[in-house]
Amino acid sequence: MNPFPAPYPTLLSDDPALQMALDTAVSEALSQFPGLAHPFRAAISFVVVDQTSDGLDFRHAGLRYGDSYFTASLAKIGALYAAYELLRSVNAVAGEVTTSQELFTRLRNEFDLVIDASVQAIAEAPGLTRAQRLPKYEQIFVTAPAAGALACSFQPGFQDNLNKMIIKGSNDTAAAVIQALGYSWINGALNAGGFFFPPAATGIWLAGTFTSSLPAVRIPSVNDGMVAQASTCFDMANLYAHIVRRTLVDPGSSNFMHALLATSASVGDDPSYLDFTRRPALPPRDFGVLDSKIGHAPLKTAKQFVVVFQDSLDDLDSLSALGYIVDRTIKLSQAGP
Numbered sequence: 001m002n003p004f005p006a007p008y009p010t011l012l013s014d015d016p017a018l019q020m021a022l023d024t025a026v027s028e029a030l031s032q033f034p035g036l037a038h039p040f041r042a043a044i045s046f047v048v049v050d051q052t053s054d055g056l057d058f059r060h061a062g063l064r065y066g067d068s069y070f071t072a073s074l075a076k077i078g079a080l081y082a083a084y085e086l087l088r089s090v091n092a093v094a095g096e097v098t099t100s101q102e103l104f105t106r107l108r109n110e111f112d113l114v115i116d117a118s119v120q121a122i123a124e125a126p127g128l129t130r131a132q133r134l135p136k137y138e139q140i141f142v143t144a145p146a147a148g149a150l151a152c153s154f155q156p157g158f159q160d161n162l163n164k165m166i167i168k169g170s171n172d173t174a175a176a177v178i179q180a181l182g183y184s185w186i187n188g189a190l191n192a193g194g195f196f197f198p199p200a201a202t203g204i205w206l207a208g209t210f211t212s213s214l215p216a217v218r219i220p221s222v223n224d225g226m227v228a229q230a231s232t233c234f235d236m237a238n239l240y241a242h243i244v245r246r247t248l249v250d251p252g253s254s255n256f257m258h259a260l261l262a263t264s265a266s267v268g269d270d271p272s273y274l275d276f277t278r279r280p281a282l283p284p285r286d287f288g289v290l291d292s293k294i295g296h297a298p299l300k301t302a303k304q305f306v307v308v309f310q311d312s313l314d315d316l317d318s319l320s321a322l323g324y325i326v327d328r329t330i331k332l333s334q335a336g337p
Contacts, residue, residue: 001110003089004118004192008248011241012047012234015059021332022046022061025325032324035317042312042322043067045233046329049244049304058241058306061329065233068202069310070224073270074231076165078195078206079177080260081239082186083140083162084253085193087152090141094150100143103150107137118188119198122207125183127215133184140180166260169270171210183207183217195235204239205230223311233308240306265289273319274307274326283320285327305330 026040043064050057090107097103112134116123122133141152154162158180164173178186186206190196196203207217208228216228242248243258265271271278275289287305307326312318 001093002114003086003111004114004188005085005088005249007192007194008238008242010194010238011056011058011245012045012060012238013058015048015061018046018048018059018329018333019061022063022325022329024332025328026063028328029321029324033317033321035315036321037313040321041318043069043233043310044325045237045306045308046326047237047241047306048333049241049306056241056245058245060234060237062233064222065237065308066202067222068205068219068230068232070221070227071229071231071236071310073169073174073210073229074236074308074310075204075206075229076169076174077236077239077261078190078204078231079174079181079186080162080166080257081193081195081248082181082189083154083158083177084249084257085189086135086140086181086185087154088249088253090137090152094143094152095146097150098148100150103143103152104137107135111135115182115184115188119184119191121198121219122183122187122217125207125215125217128183128217132179132182132214134182135185136180136182163260167264167268169264169268175209175211175213178206178209179214183214193239195239202232203235204232231310233310237306237308240308244304244306273312273314274323276323279319281316282323285323287327287330 030036030038030040040063045060045062045065048059050059093106094103097106115134116130140155140158142155143150143152161173161176164170165177187196190204191198196205201219205219206229218226218228219230221227221230239248243254246254248254248257272289276282276284309322312322
């Protein structure tokens with residue numbers, strides 16, 4: 001049995017008018033903040049979320065959005081996604097068995113060979129054992145009777161680690177989540193889902209624990225050489241668009257992921273660098289940040305935006321310029337011709 005998902009479609013479509021608004025905003029920021037590096041340093045994906053008669057539409061513009069950057073804690077969203085993708089696949093088997101022992105035996109027999117062969121760079125990495133590459137099912141899942149079979153949910157300890165990984169930004173709990181899921185599952189799910197592309201080694205990649213508790217498996221980045229946590233702005237924005245659309249894994253899983261990111265924005269230990277309400281040194285802007293890691297910003301008209309940025313410096317001028325660019329792009333894109 002193949003536990004991996006079919007590729008998710010790309011929801012983001014190029015919008016020349018939005019691109020012009022973003023380019024104009026960046027040009028204005030370079031004039032207003034003379035301390036900024038020329039050309040503008042950060043990579044950006046800027047997405048307008050439109051409600052249409054057929055559902056949500058995602059219009060995209062960006063700067064260097066196809067380049068893979070060392071992305072640090074942003075890559076933890078890849079582990080969050082992979083956890084819920086594994087829960088979906090495990091429950092497909094749980095609905096066919098009646099005991100936990102039968103379930104975990106079937107998972108090891110039917111899933112592990114496929115998972116271990118899914119990412120060649122990880123399967124061949126020195127210093128990683130097979131057990132370290134694969135999911136630890138008993139550590140992740142608890143079973144309960146359901147309609148003559150079983151249903152799985154996350155073990156309380158695993159769920160707590162998942163929550164703290166996103167809300168607290170804790171590296172120790174991220175390491176526990178990553179070790180339980182295994183590099184091969186995390187990156188196999190990202191690859192199968194269409195969020196990582198092995199031939200070019202671009203997309204979302206997470207093969208390090210943030211604590212060096214396991215050997216890292218690295219890919220090239222444009223800003224930091226070989227790295228164990230990487231992403232393009234575009235692929236992270238596309239993954240997040242599926243959360244907004246409630247099509248990442250399934251509606252319930254998308255809701256849980258969205259709730260964790262929203263909680264992180266409001267009370268998490270690491271506020272967004274666009275959130276002037278939680279970082280008072282930043283100048284006020286006419287947007288609000290609803291989800292951490294990725295800015296999700298509604299105006300008074302209820303228009304929503306997804307912004308992913310990487311490789312920005314964190315001095316006041318750079319962060320003020322980022323806020324200006326987001327604010328100005330929103331206003332220019334809504335002004336009409």
